[in-house]
Amino acid sequence: MHLKITKGHDFNLNHHTADGIADSKEFDKIIMSPLDYPYVKPKLLVKTGEEVKVGTSIFFDKLNPDIKFVSPVSGKVSDIVYGERRVIQSISISNDLKYESLEFAFEESAVVSKEVWVNSLKESGLWSLIRQRPFSKIADPEKAPKSVFISLYDTRPYGCDPELVISSNKDLFNKGLKLISKIADCSIHICTGIDFDLDLISIGNQRSCELHTVEGPHPAGNVGVQIHHIDPILEKADTRWYLDANALIDFGYFYENKSYNPYKIISISGAASDLNFQKVVKSQSLESILRDFELNEDSRRIAGGDILSGVERKINDGIGPYDDMVTIIDINKERDFLGWVSPGFKKYSLSNAFLSRILGNPILDFNSRLNGDKRSIISFGRWESVLPMDIMPEALVKSILIEDLESMENLGIYECAEEDFALCSYVCQSKTEVSQIIKKGVELAALDE
Numbered sequence: 001m002h003l004k005i006t007k008g009h010d011f012n013l014n015h016h017t018a019d020g021i022a023d024s025k026e027f028d029k030i031i032m033s034p035l036d037y038p039y040v041k042p043k044l045l046v047k048t049g050e051e052v053k054v055g056t057s058i059f060f061d062k063l064n065p066d067i068k069f070v071s072p073v074s075g076k077v078s079d080i081v082y083g084e085r086r087v088i089q090s091i092s093i094s095n096d097l098k099y100e101s102l103e104f105a106f107e108e109s110a111v112v113s114k115e116v117w118v119n120s121l122k123e124s125g126l127w128s129l130i131r132q133r134p135f136s137k138i139a140d141p142e143k144a145p146k147s148v149f150i151s152l153y154d155t156r157p158y159g160c161d162p163e164l165v166i167s168s169n170k171d172l173f174n175k176g177l178k179l180i181s182k183i184a185d186c187s188i189h190i191c192t193g194i195d196f197d198l199d200l201i202s203i204g205n206q207r208s209c210e211l212h213t214v215e216g217p218h219p220a221g222n223v224g225v226q227i228h229h230i231d232p233i234l235e236k237a238d239t240r241w242y243l244d245a246n247a248l249i250d251f252g253y254f255y256e257n258k259s260y261n262p263y264k265i266i267s268i269s270g271a272a273s274d275l276n277f278q279k280v281v282k283s284q285s286l287e288s289i290l291r292d293f294e295l296n297e298d299s300r301r302i303a304g305g306d307i308l309s310g311v312e313r314k315i316n317d318g319i320g321p322y323d324d325m326v327t328i329i330d331i332n333k334e335r336d337f338l339g340w341v342s343p344g345f346k347k348y349s350l351s352n353a354f355l356s357r358i359l360g361n362p363i364l365d366f367n368s369r370l371n372g373d374k375r376s377i378i379s380f381g382r383w384e385s386v387l388p389m390d391i392m393p394e395a396l397v398k399s400i401l402i403e404d405l406e407s408m409e410n411l412g413i414y415e416c417a418e419e420d421f422a423l424c425s426y427v428c429q430s431k432t433e434v435s436q437i438i439k440k441g442v443e444l445a446a447l448d449e
Helices: 114-124 162-167 170-183 223-230 245-257 382-386 393-401 405-410 418-427 434-447
Strands: 002-004 029-032 042-044 057-061 064-070 075-082 088-095 131-133 147-152 187-193 209-215 240-243 263-270 273-281 300-304 311-313 325-330
Touching: 002 223, 042 088, 057 088, 064 114, 114 170, 114 245, 131 223, 147 162, 147 223, 147 245, 162 170, 162 245, 170 187, 170 245, 187 223, 209 223, 223 240, 223 418, 240 245, 245 263, 382 393, 382 418, 393 405, 393 434, 405 434, 418 434
Parallel strands: 002 209, 147 187, 147 240, 187 209, 263 325
Antiparallel strands: 029 088, 042 057, 057 064, 075 088, 131 240, 263 273, 300 311, 300 325
């Protein structure tokens, strides 16, 4: 199937080219945060001073006790930080640089059953890499999905190029694909760009795998958009699983070595950096990842993810479990005097109110300027112009604000995730945080499960 997306927008950016993937650097600690896993209620399995190995269980989910979250390094638990009501904020583990790993033993048999693979993935900490729609949460192993989606088409600004990631671990990626086909008795949809090197993917006799090509502007690469057009979600129980390239490499590593892969590949871009790719350790401190960059928290902001939908992080945080990007953004609180009467030659805008729209937008400047004040929602049709989904975003946002669950369901809340609406926030003339309202709506719908 060929999917052509027409709505959306690709930003005018400096076209940096990354020269390969930089090797991981030595560092002293990782910082794990249970808060990075939506809908998880953590229960600690370790205490301060306890020694751990790669793959040692650090905490589990009280709602799904079989799903473990493990250490990506060997060393010693150095600190556990609690917030209000004893909520676990973070667990710091010192890195002894040895990476001694636990091995997860299987039953001796010619064919390992689906149940054994599922239980092993839960015990090894890898099950958390499988997420599901609705709700963008860790997949429920007790509920079979209707289909699985793997997006290898990244349209985010300075996204983490899936082709580059896979080419460095081609064999592991394909073994991961083989493993996911063993535990999912359904179609596996693999979405690539039209120029993607298909020789990197070996699906062999796996009849469950279906290849799709996708073209179009951002957010065409978002898995939510691809699900909407290929196998849409019609009701709450209509489950879809999804994974990224790094997750499949982790699965392939486990398939081959029966141990946990501590590494992943990320892209780093933004105000203080040309685009580059680095091999890092999961939950590695951002301070160690960005040690070569000029950073000042008073003048620059760090986002885990892209400039549109990333989550703000502090320099002392660890990289998030689902982050394959780090973006550095300049903090700019300046305001233009009488900006509304300016011709806007140098304004980056998707509105016809500025001449730059006619003459051509300048290269996007990464900064935090709001460019105006927040005001009441005005219906100009701008949200609809960049949302490539058959959803009425304005009606959906209003139903969320009044917490009308029935209307939210009728308007398609189960297909939504905040990153799919990030461009709506960017183009909104009212400065409405559309994606954050969508996130609130998804959380409200999840409470009704």
